[in-house]
Amino acid sequence: MGFVNFVQFDYFFMLKKFDSSLKEHNFSNPPRFMPISGTYVLEDLKNFMDVAWSIQFDSSWDEVFKLIKKVKGADPVSLGVWKKILARIRYLKENKIIEMLIQLISEDPSYNEVYTTKDLYIVDDFITEVKKQAENTLSALKEKQTEGKIEVLLNQIFGTTQIEKLKFYTEAGSAPFERKEIGRFEYCEPLAYLKKFILDYVKKDVKELSDILLVRGEWASQQLATPMSEAFHQLIENADKIIALDNSLDDSVDLGLKMKTHLPRTERDKESRNIIHSTLNFVNTSAARIILGSVNLFITYGRNLKMVLEDCIKPHPTLIRNWKDIDHFAEGKLKQMCIGVYKEIFSFVSLMQNFHIEVNEDA
Structure with missing residues (x-):
C-alpha cells in the first residue's frame, strides 16, 4: 500500500x-x-x-x-x-x-x-476514506461558500480583497506554533479587517458624520446621544488596542520575546510548551474581545443612526431639534450621509459574522 x-x-x-x-x-x-x-x-x-x-x-x-x-x-x-x-x-x-x-x-x-x-486493512480503510472524503467535501463546500461571501463583502466595503495584514499577528507569524502543534493565531483576517475599517472608514466618514450629528446637533436629550457618542469613541480606541496587541508580538519585546525564548525548548520542556500555549490563548482571547466588542459598538451606533434617520423624515423631527441647520451645514446631504454610513456598518457587521469568534474565559 x-x-x-x-x-x-x-x-x-x-x-x-x-x-x-x-x-x-x-x-x-x-x-x-x-x-x-x-x-x-x-x-x-x-x-x-x-x-x-x-x-x-x-x-x-x-x-x-x-x-x-x-x-x-x-x-x-x-x-x-x-x-x-x-x-x-x-x-x-x-x-x-x-x-x-x-x-x-x-x-x-x-x-x-x-x-x-x-x-x-483494505475494507476498513476504504470505508474510513470514503467517509473522510464525504466530510471533507461538505466542509470544503461550506468553506467555499463562506469564502465567496467574504470576498463579495470585502469588495463591497474596501473595493478589493487584498487587505493589508497586521505586522505580527499573521498566518506567517502563527506558522512556527502550528508546526509544533501548540496552537495558532486564530483571528488574523477579521482583526486585520477591523483595523483597516476603523482607520480608513470610521476615522473619516463616520467621524465626519459624528461631528455633525453629535457636536453640532441639538439633541432633545443628551442621554439619547450618549450611546452613539460612546460607541464612536470606543471604536477609535479599539484601533489603538489592535495596534498595541499586534506590536506586543514583535519578537524583541513583551509577548513576542517570551514566545521566541520558549519556542526552541518546547520539544523537551513541557513548561515552555505550556507557557506558549497560554500566551497564545491570551492573545487570541484579547483579539476576540476586541472584535466582538467592536461589532457590538457598530450595532449600537447603527441602531441609533437608524433612529435618527427615522426621526428626520418626520415633518417635525424631535430627536435633533436643529436638523435643518445641520443639514444646511452638510450642503443638504446629511440624510444621504446617514444612509451611506448605516449601509457600510451593516456590511461590515455582516462580514464579521462569517468568522467563528469566541472568547476563552479561562485565558
Whole structure:
C-alpha cells in the first residue's frame, strides 16, 4: 500500500510553509515560494521518507495504471510521468539525499531514519476514506461558500480583497506554533479587517458624520446621544488596542520575546510548551474581545443612526431639534450621509459574522 500512502501524503501542508498565501486545489496562481528555516520542514521530510521509501519500485505499474483507469475512467497522470517520478524517488533514496538534508538541518550527522511500512486493512480503510472524503467535501463546500461571501463583502466595503495584514499577528507569524502543534493565531483576517475599517472608514466618514450629528446637533436629550457618542469613541480606541496587541508580538519585546525564548525548548520542556500555549490563548482571547466588542459598538451606533434617520423624515423631527441647520451645514446631504454610513456598518457587521469568534474565559 506504499503507493496509496504516497498519493495521499499531505504535500499541500508542506508547500504552504514556503508560501503562506498558497490555496489548495488552486492552480490558476503560480506559487511564490520563499526561503524558510529548514527546521520548519524537518518533520515533513521525515514523514515523506516514510511514505516515499516504502514504494515498491519493481511493481507492475502497467497493471496498476490499467486498473486505475478502469475504475476512475481516466489516468491521474500518464504512466511515463509516473515512471519518471519513480526514478527520481529511487535516486533520492539510493543516494540518501533526504537523510543528508535532515542530518544538516538537525545538526545530527549520526541521524539514520528507520522507516516501516504499515499494513492496511483494505475494507476498513476504504470505508474510513470514503467517509473522510464525504466530510471533507461538505466542509470544503461550506468553506467555499463562506469564502465567496467574504470576498463579495470585502469588495463591497474596501473595493478589493487584498487587505493589508497586521505586522505580527499573521498566518506567517502563527506558522512556527502550528508546526509544533501548540496552537495558532486564530483571528488574523477579521482583526486585520477591523483595523483597516476603523482607520480608513470610521476615522473619516463616520467621524465626519459624528461631528455633525453629535457636536453640532441639538439633541432633545443628551442621554439619547450618549450611546452613539460612546460607541464612536470606543471604536477609535479599539484601533489603538489592535495596534498595541499586534506590536506586543514583535519578537524583541513583551509577548513576542517570551514566545521566541520558549519556542526552541518546547520539544523537551513541557513548561515552555505550556507557557506558549497560554500566551497564545491570551492573545487570541484579547483579539476576540476586541472584535466582538467592536461589532457590538457598530450595532449600537447603527441602531441609533437608524433612529435618527427615522426621526428626520418626520415633518417635525424631535430627536435633533436643529436638523435643518445641520443639514444646511452638510450642503443638504446629511440624510444621504446617514444612509451611506448605516449601509457600510451593516456590511461590515455582516462580514464579521462569517468568522467563528469566541472568547476563552479561562485565558
